[in-house]
Amino acid sequence: MARLPIYLQVLLSATEVGTTTVSSDELASGAGFNSAKVRKDLSHLGSYGTRGVGYQVAELTAEISQVLGLGDDRPVVIVGVGNLGRALASYDGFARRGFRLVALVDADPALVGTEVAGHTIEPVARLHELVEERGIGIAVIATPAAHAQAVADAVTAAGVTAILNFAPTQLEVGAGVTVRRVDLSSELQILSFYEHLAAQFPAATG
Amino acid sequence: MARLPIYLQVLLSATEVGTTTVSSDELASGAGFNSAKVRKDLSHLGSYGTRGVGYQVAELTAEISQVLGLGDDRPVVIVGVGNLGRALASYDGFARRGFRLVALVDADPALVGTEVAGHTIEPVARLHELVEERGIGIAVIATPAAHAQAVADAVTAAGVTAILNFAPTQLEVGAGVTVRRVDLSSELQILSFYEHLAAQFPAATG
DNA sequence: CTTTGTGAAATCCTTCACAGCG
DNA sequence: CGCTGTGAAGGATTTCACAAAG
Structure with a gap:
């Protein structure tokens, strides 16, 4: 649905x-x-x-x-505070639809302790603890592809059952955990295909 | 495909x-x-x-x-340089997969003229001109929902045939134009549904 | 013995079309 | 009349299963 x-x-x-x-x-x-x-x-x-x-x-x-289980606002953690993570953290669409960002986590020691969108960035080592303490059920992964699986393992071990994955990689998770993948460059590539078509056959409908 | x-x-x-x-x-x-x-x-x-x-x-x-029509690098414009637009502009995944950001456009006069990711932000009024001059076929719309349709009209009139829409709204476009929609809060809501399920029926598989 | 390529079967999703309710 | 709710039809996509190829 x-x-x-x-x-x-x-x-x-x-x-x-x-x-x-x-x-x-x-x-x-x-x-x-x-x-x-x-x-x-x-x-x-x-x-x-x-x-x-x-x-x-x-x-x-x-x-x-x-x-959809909205209404009782749902705590969310964002892991990976690069460009994308920062944009997501500041995105008010989440808050307006019943989600509450309760933690930001990053692996970079230079970022830990700094503030983004009103949240102090926490180290990856505290991930398990944060998920448990704050009752987090949903994690957003915006790390590089190479770290995504480790983050997924950590958050699911701590009790997260739903993951939104922006890293361009396939995550392996246990039964009972749902992953949705959003791959921005895939989206562009698909568009590229249609544009390619449109350029070759201007008559065809996308 | x-x-x-x-x-x-x-x-x-x-x-x-x-x-x-x-x-x-x-x-x-x-x-x-x-x-x-x-x-x-x-x-x-x-x-x-x-x-x-x-x-x-x-x-x-x-x-x-x-x-997919990759390889011959494809010029892309990003319209709307808020948090998300800025993140997309800095996202190296695009460049690494054959897309080239050639223009940034925003409606906010305070932003026009400033630099983001090596590009000077242009006013919306120049959109048509930019698309034609730079041979842009793909537009990324990262504006508020209220402005998305106007932007879509402008870019398609100028020759864009593929749109990646991050605004939470349904775009009306002519035949021959392909739109893909990425709705971040929809994604979270879908996850919310599964988490909701998981919380109620811990035995069920996502 | 492994792995592709593909008809046939099964499943899922969409659309049609209309009975029945307000 | 207008619009919902839903069987039945139609399409599309996924999976099975196996023959043919290396």
Whole structure:
């Protein structure tokens, strides 16, 4: 259900505008797919729509948030405070959606002790301790690829069950741990492929 | 073919280690899926493997790079030089994989004229001109959601055919333009869901 | 004996189309 | 009437399993 967060976004912007009900058609165009898919997806959560009317924005927002486990703000650690880690630490989108950054960790002794986005950077050695003490369940790995596996091992050993991996490498984790990988240069390469196509066959649709 | 870049990564790390041939099994475990899928994927590119041996790392790397249109370095513009834009501008992964950052653009007059990662930030008004002059085909949008559509309109009007969108919004673009969306808080929300599950049913596998 | 390449089977995902509710 | 909820159809993708090649 990788689409629920997108519905949530559409619902949030509907709330801002003051809309109180949305149809599957409106959700679909806001989210970028078709209405049948929206209804199928939402029907898996139970029956929250009213025929002839649509869905209550507030009710559906609450339901999706609950399914996603949002609301009770979730402590997150960012490991690796390079350019990307720093940007993520300062990114207010996390805070606005129910996540709370509670620790920053880096291997570089020159960075440890300095402050970024209101957090003092901690050494890798304290990772286990921090995860346990602060009840961290989600870790963001923004280290170089070579260190990513060691970090994953450390955080999962300490109790983290969900990892967002920005390092361009495949992580091995035990059962019960979920990894999502975001690979920025892969994304560009895929685009490159389409641009390549577009340049060769200007008639083709991406 | 969103998996080709991942194969490419595995191949690159194989090259670093000095391996000259890989089997579909090795590629599969490096990439995180199974060998049948790898072989199906690679068979679409043509027949580059040797039965009983595997694939030549160098040959396959060249072939995938060519299909993805890499090699002839591709000019990229980043629009929006906030935390994320700045991190992307400094991210060396792009340069190392055949992309060349040729312009930075921001709407904030206070930023225009300042230097980031060796590039002088240009005003939004020059966007069209920059895209045409510098032959830019790929744009990275790292602006707030409210401005993303206007930027997309501007760059596609100027000839960009591929967009990497970090703004949490659905972009409308004409035919022939490809958009890929990377939504960091969606990723965290999806993880949140799995962590939520793991916390409730410790036995279940992610 | 190992590993590719590939038809066939199985599975998953999307879209259609419409009955039924409000 | 409008819109949801959902079986059924249609596509696409993944996996199986094995023949053929080195």
